[in-house]
Amino acid sequence: MKNTSRFVPALYILFLLLPIYWLVNMSFKTTNEILGSFTLWPQEFTFENYITIFTDPTWYMGYVNSLAYVSINTALSVAVALPAAYAFSRYRFLGDKHLFFWLLTNRMAPPAVFALPFFQLYSAVGLFDTYWAVALAHTLFNIPLAVWILEGFMSGVPKELDETAYVDGYSFPRFFIKIFIPTIAAGIGVAAFFCFMFSWVELLLAKTLTAVDAKPIAATMTRTASTSGYELGLLAAAGTLTIIPGAFVIYFVRNYIARGFALGRV
Amino acid sequence: MTLELINVSKRVGVEQHIYPTDLKLEPGGINILLGTTLSGKTTLMQMMAGLDPLTTGSLQFNGQDVTKTPVQKRNVSMVYQQFINYPNFNVFENIASPLRVAGVAEDEIKRRVGEMAELMKLSPMLNRRPTELSGGQQQRTAMARALVKDADLVLLDEPLANLDFKLREELRDELPRLFADRNCVVVYATTEPVEALLFGGHTATLHEGCVTQFGPTGEVYRNPKDLISAEVFSEPPINHANVIKAGQTITLENGVSWTAEGIATGLADGAYILGLRPHHVMPQQSGKQPVEVSGEVLVTELSGSESVIHFTVGDRTWVSQSHGIHPVEVGAHETLHADVSEAFYFDGSGNRITG
Numbered sequence: 001m002k003n004t005s006r007f008v009p010a011l012y013i014l015f016l017l018l019p020i021y022w023l024v025n026m027s028f029k030t031t032n033e034i035l036g037s038f039t040l041w042p043q044e045f046t047f048e049n050y051i052t053i054f055t056d057p058t059w060y061m062g063y064v065n066s067l068a069y070v071s072i073n074t075a076l077s078v079a080v081a082l083p084a085a086y087a088f089s090r091y092r093f094l095g096d097k098h099l100f101f102w103l104l105t106n107r108m109a110p111p112a113v114f115a116l117p118f119f120q121l122y123s124a125v126g127l128f129d130t131y132w133a134v135a136l137a138h139t140l141f142n143i144p145l146a147v148w149i150l151e152g153f154m155s156g157v158p159k160e161l162d163e164t165a166y167v168d169g170y171s172f173p174r175f176f177i178k179i180f181i182p183t184i185a186a187g188i189g190v191a192a193f194f195c196f197m198f199s200w201v202e203l204l205l206a207k208t209l210t211a212v213d214a215k216p217i218a219a220t221m222t223r224t225a226s227t228s229g230y231e232l233g234l235l236a237a238a239g240t241l242t243i244i245p246g247a248f249v250i251y252f253v254r255n256y257i258a259r260g261f262a263l264g265r266v
Numbered sequence: 267m268t269l270e271l272i273n274v275s276k277r278v279g280v281e282q283h284i285y286p287t288d289l290k291l292e293p294g295g296i297n298i299l300l301g302t303t304l305s306g307k308t309t310l311m312q313m314m315a316g317l318d319p320l321t322t323g324s325l326q327f328n329g330q331d332v333t334k335t336p337v338q339k340r341n342v343s344m345v346y347q348q349f350i351n352y353p354n355f356n357v358f359e360n361i362a363s364p365l366r367v368a369g370v371a372e373d374e375i376k377r378r379v380g381e382m383a384e385l386m387k388l389s390p391m392l393n394r395r396p397t398e399l400s401g402g403q404q405q406r407t408a409m410a411r412a413l414v415k416d417a418d419l420v421l422l423d424e425p426l427a428n429l430d431f432k433l434r435e436e437l438r439d440e441l442p443r444l445f446a447d448r449n450c451v452v453v454y455a456t457t458e459p460v461e462a463l464l465f466g467g468h469t470a471t472l473h474e475g476c477v478t479q480f481g482p483t484g485e486v487y488r489n490p491k492d493l494i495s496a497e498v499f500s501e502p503p504i505n506h507a508n509v510i511k512a513g514q515t516i517t518l519e520n521g522v523s524w525t526a527e528g529i530a531t532g533l534a535d536g537a538y539i540l541g542l543r544p545h546h547v548m549p550q551q552s553g554k555q556p557v558e559v560s561g562e563v564l565v566t567e568l569s570g571s572e573s574v575i576h577f578t579v580g581d582r583t584w585v586s587q588s589h590g591i592h593p594v595e596v597g598a599h600e601t602l603h604a605d606v607s608e609a610f611y612f613d614g615s616g617n618r619i620t621g
Contacts, residue, residue: 110565117570160346166337167344168411169367 020243026236034232049237059238062217065131067245069206069214070199072135073142077195078188080139081146086176087222088147089154092160100151103144103246114140114207122209134216138202142195154180162190186256192254200246217242267291267328269314269419269451273324276309276475283309285476286322288478291451295595298462299455301472301498302569306457310472314453315342317398327418340419342515343412347424351396351406352497357383357407358392378414386410394605402433416493416600420445422454426461450554459501463487471498502574505584505604509611510539516606520580522619524557533619542586543612549575549594553605555616559584560601563594577602 026034027049028042037043053059087093116139122128127136160232161183181188185220206216221238248255276284284306291297301305312318314325316337324333332340343364351360359366361379370378383389386406396404405425412420412446422441426434442465445452456462462469462483469487470480471494479486479495490496496504508519511533517523518540525585526533560576568574572593576585577600586602594600609621 002535158346158348158350160348160350163312163315163337164344164346164350164408164411165317165352166317166417167342168364169338170363171338174367179352179354183352185354 010074018100023236023239023243025241026233029236030234031231034236035230046233049233050241052234053237053241059173059217059220059234062215062220062238065210065214066200067208068136069131069138069216070196072131073138073199074192074195076135077142077146078150078192081143081150081191082181082188084143084149085147085154086180088151090159091109098149103147106144107141111141111202111205115205118205129211129231130210131214134206134214135199135231137205137209138195138199141202142198145194145198146191148234150184150187151200153184153190157183186259189253189256190259193249193257196249241250267418267449267451268326268378271314272324272326274310274313274325275321276306276313276318277321283475284313287477287604289470289477289480291453293449293451295467296445296454296465297467298465299453299468299472300457300462300469301455301460302457303378303475305472305498306475307459307472308423309455309475311344311423311478314342314419315344315421334386340418341415341417342421343484344421345405345408345412345423345425345429347427349396349401349408349428350530351404351407351411353395353397356393356395357388357399360396360407361388361410361414364411368415379410382410382414385413402429402437402465404427409444412500413448416448416450418450420450424451424455424457427457435590441465444500458556459487459499462499469499473498489620490610490618493539493612494619496541496610496612496618500543502587504584505542505547505579506612507540507579507582507584509538511538518557518559518579518591519582520559520561522557522559524555524606527555530606530609530611530621533611537614538619539612539614539616540606541612542604542606542608544585545573546605547584547586548603548605549573549586549592549600550588551603554607555601555605556603557606558601559604560599563596563598563600566594566596568593575600575602 025041028047029039030043030044030046030048033039033042033044041231048111088096114137118133119128122133127133157180161179162175163178201218203216203218203222207219210216210219217238221235221242270467271287271289273286273288275282275286276282287310299310301307305539309318313320313557316325316332316335318334324331326332327340352363355363358379361382362375365375365378376620379392380389383392386409386412388403388406391399391403396407399407400401405428409425412422426437426490429437438461441454452464454461465482466483468481469483471478471486472492477496479491490499495504510517511526511530512535514526514531515523531533547559548556559579561580563577564583565576566573568591572587572589574585574587575592578584613619
């Protein structure tokens with residue numbers, strides 16, 4: 001009995017980790033080894049793939065570009081969502097519930113639907129192939145999500161806290177910045193995490209709205225062949241590096257996400 | 267220093283939350299808002315504080331109209347039933363926050379917060395976060411913050427309701443002392459008639475958004491203006507029954523009758539509603555004019571020093587509350603003694619007839 005209770009989760013974790021292991025495994029192999037034979041671990045262990053990525057601007061600029069528009073997008077989405085979520089959680093106004101639901105419907109369409117209008121629009125106004133193009137396009141999906149998450153956290157704060165602050169003499173902006181934002185810091189962390197993750201993994205819009213200057217890493221990575229033929233080892237190394245920021249962010253917000261789930265909002 | 271409410275009312279959509287109300291609240295003694303949950307105590311307090319705009323009427327403080335003055339400029343403080351503190355500040359900063367906003371000098375803040383913490387027995391936990399404190403300490407912190415700034419108007423919205431019994435008793439004893447030497451208007455909302463009686467001062471009874479009576483607490487308790495005020499200010503609930511007076515004989519709806527004495531002699535013949543507080547219905551004969559009422563015992567609550575017996579009188583349930591333990595069987599037919607000399611008489615629309 002005790003053995004099965006360990007065996008089953010162990011098997012599951014193994015199953016989950018297998019593709020990641022295989023990716024990391026490949027990233028330390030040469031392309032020849034990957035294509036030539038089936039090996040459980042690198043026979044000719046090499047850092048060559050990583051060295052290429054960190055020295056070749058066409059590779060490492062992909063990371064810089066991705067991080068740039070992801071950061072802009074996350075900051076923008078959370079900054080815009082904060083006052084919106086506050087309004088939804090604290091005030092009753094005509095059509096508030098419908099509007100709140102309608103926000104979410106934006107997320108129901110696949111990003112592909114918006115690729116063409118964004119492409120045409122950004123080309124016309126000269127935003128095409130900039131960080132802002134992708135960052136703004138992603139806010140379409142991230143602001144509603146951030147509003148939804150933040151509203152949950154804000155509604156968990158009794159409105160008496162606001163009133164106590166006013167009674168104590170706080171003006172609204174001072175209360176919001178000095179008391180309210182620190183109080184819902186966990187929620188802001190969770191919202192920022194989801195914005196980051198969406199923007200980080202979203203490929204289609206990022207690829208369509210950029211060409212050279214703002215090309216994201218995912219776009220660089222998905223060109224499977226180059227002039228030197230297949231570079232599977234290089235792609236695997238790039239993939240491994242792409243996982244790291246996500247893992248890093250998840251590590252910091254892991255405790256708060258549980259709270260977000262408890263509020264039924266994530 | 268007085269707070270005056272003139273024709274104040276609150277309406278949200280089609281719902282009337284507070285009916286037009288006139289109140290004049292004075293410092294010295296606690297002003298109590300007594301009413302059940304949803305009777306409008308909190309709404310009324312928020313309107314007094316300026317957190318909730320008035321639909322009609324005006325608020326005057328010391329003869330000055332403050333109806334439109336924003337809450338930040340009013341020098342009020344408020345304590346809620348939930349323990350509301352700033353979770354990101356430690357206890358010291360929580361208490362100091364109104365002073366910081368007001369721009370009080372640093373050493374002055376230290377001194378006043380120190381004094382207040384001493385008074386509220388919070389000195390050892392000044393560096394802790396509110397969430398690390400017990401419920402009683404959290405509420406003391408909230409109270410310390412309300413008191414530290416010398417507000418002109420202190421609003422306490424059931425501050426003891428969420429505390430356990432021991433702490434509630436303790437803070438209940440401390441409260442009147444805290445305000446004894448302050449020149450401010452104190453308003454205290456509660457659902458418990460006992461608290462109102464303990465604090466004295468003035469009491470306003472609230473029922474469904476209506477202030478039914480306002481006056482010195484003892485006066486309101488002894489001389490309820492109408493049936494509703496008597497009901498609000500009675501725990502366990504006041505007993506009532508229909509009575510008919512003919513000549514000098516008063517007959518209860520279950521057929522029991524007695525000869526009118528005292529106040530009842532002045533009543534004209536006709537139908538009335540009789541109200542009698544539970545502690546005037548006793549298992550043994552006592553009081554000036556005991557009348558036997560009997561019925562089936564439904565529930566008995568025997569606490570250490572008190573017996574509460576619920577029994578039927580005709581179609582109604584009456585409650586008897588008496589000192590000492592009076593064991594009676596549930597389901598038994600018991601005879602109790604109602605001291606009708608203490609009864610209130612109300613007319614058909616609930617107004618009290620004082621003869």
